[in-house]
Amino acid sequence: MTDKNRLTVKIFGNDYKLVSDDPKSYMKNVAYYVDERMNEIANNNKKFSSSMVAVLTALNIADDHFRLKEAFDALRSKVSNSADAAVEYQGAQSIDVETEKKTQEFEAISKEFKRVLDHAAHYQSEVEDLKDKLRLLSYELQSKAHALDDSNNRIAELESELKAIRD
Numbered sequence: 001m002t003d004k005n006r007l008t009v010k011i012f013g014n015d016y017k018l019v020s021d022d023p024k025s026y027m028k029n030v031a032y033y034v035d036e037r038m039n040e041i042a043n044n045n046k047k048f049s050s051s052m053v054a055v056l057t058a059l060n061i062a063d064d065h066f067r068l069k070e071a072f073d074a075l076r077s078k079v080s081n082s083a084d085a086a087v088e089y090q091g092a093q094s095i096d097v098e099t100e101k102k103t104q105e106f107e108a109i110s111k112e113f114k115r116v117l118d119h120a121a122h123y124q125s126e127v128e129d130l131k132d133k134l135r136l137l138s139y140e141l142q143s144k145a146h147a148l149d150d151s152n153n154r155i156a157e158l159e160s161e162l163k164a165i166r167d
Helices: 024-044 050-166
Strands: 005-011 014-020
Touching (some): 014 024, 024 050
Antiparallel strands (some): 005 014
16 A cells, blocks of 8 residues: 655645645645635635635636646647657658659769760761771772672683684
């Protein structure tokens, strides 16, 4: 079993015995607060009886409680909205990070693509040079083939003349 804290306090001139699980310092602070509020109301309204002062104090404290609860709920809502906004912000940051990553990947791919295009242009130039050389060699080969044909025809003519002279 838990030991309860027991304390005698004076509120509006009367002694009250309090029993609570709360610390004695807390109990004293609550009693002091109620006493102060009751004395404040009694000093402002000299004609009120003790019970009227007690009821008005209870109403004022209840009013304070509900106003604080509303303020607390509003703050809780703001905190919740802020937390939601923070989550959205983190999501946006995550998207920004992902976008930056994709941008870097795109730049790397673009750089590689440009390098490949440069190589392709270089190879295309080499291919064109080789085609030109091939055309030149083909022309030279055809020229030499014609020259060979002409030489073979001349040889055939000369052989024919030689045969005619021998006969």
